[in-house]
Amino acid sequence: MTGIAGAALTAMKTPGHTPNLTDSAPAAGLYDVINRRRDVRGEFSGAELPEPVLRRVLTAAHTAPSVGLSQPWDFILVRDAGTRRAFREHVLAERSVFASKLEGERAETFSKIKVEGIVESTLGVAVTYDPNRGAPEVLGRHAIADAGLYSVCLAIQNLWLAATAEGLGVGWVSFYREEFLRRLLGVPSEVRPVAWLCLGPVRELADTPDLERHGWRQRMPLEDVLHYEAYGRGRNR
């Protein structure tokens, strides 16, 4: 059990909570999954993924909230080795594009970081956004066009946590041009590719995020992103 899950259990015993806050088990388990979740690149084993497990993970994604209950996501399951090799070639070229912008320590640090496990993972799950689902009058989207895109991301996080809870790994690959992925998978022009997720059993989940372990960037404390009543106001300001 992680520290935060332990803290959750302790805090739950504190008197003064409202009655519906006393059942700590679901929260502790969820926090454990949230803390163990990693963006996996190098740890995929390539082992078989039993169909019932894959089904549960996809069902979790499909159970996400969506603007106007539009469920505007699609999931393309890619096992074909040729398709995945072609995608990987493109991703490695885009990796070089990014690398060419870096200098000195940044270039050196990036050179050690693996950014994808496309062919080593058991399968790829390409996730897309269909703005026509539930249109024209999507409840809650008239003022914010991107609200549908946001829904797709909520589904991805459900998928990611479910996979983690099932002992699987997920790696979100974003070193690609949407147009390349669209053509590779025959995605219609009005549907937008949002993510390529590498999915499958892993040898382990790292304790620390790859980018932190390699010195690319450190995680910030929560307090740095909290504001009170208005943007820029700390608790005591």
Place this chain on the structure above:
Amino acid sequence: MTGIAGAALTAMKTPGHTPNLTDSAPAAGLYDVINRRRDVRGEFSGAELPEPVLRRVLTAAHTAPSVGLSQPWDFILVRDAGTRRAFREHVLAERSVFASKLEGERAETFSKIKVEGIVESTLGVAVTYDPNRGAPEVLGRHAIADAGLYSVCLAIQNLWLAATAEGLGVGWVSFYREEFLRRLLGVPSEVRPVAWLCLGPVRELADTPDLERHGWRQRMPLEDVLHYEAYGRGRNR
């Protein structure tokens, strides 16, 4: 325990799984939370939210994956009654904008649906996206500018699930203009408002999503959003 969680436990006992797929407890608990989660509008009690619980929920959000480990989110906690009343006025006006586009059965159905619990909830959590966090060279964002925005949504889903596990409710309000919320909360021009989340204890979480219960839209079966190897291909096509 819900049906899917029970199914998860049963499936876990099937022989042939890899060793890291045998511990079913985290998955069953997570699926229960994912299934109980609702977009809450009418069920907020307004009861006090203990600080340690709020802290755990926000920590869960802050533990989400983010492109290049940029953690580009901010959370503005709004308890002030005046701010919330002002936001609610704006949201009700935008509700009318949407309603004016509807006719017949759609207009009638929508008229019965409550779209926000801004003042009834215990607090509002405005979530924003800061593209300058970790810039200029955000690892994984050079080809997809919106990848940072996607990260913010992953944090929101972590928050939503954590709140659900803690017995709280969350309602995502999207009937607003970003510029209004920016001015209301003093959000800098380069930072983008992504969501207003109503948060707090609830009397109950509905069994069925509000929009489905009111006949606005029905959830689709998973199979409708699955594609195999390429977009548009079913399992047997």
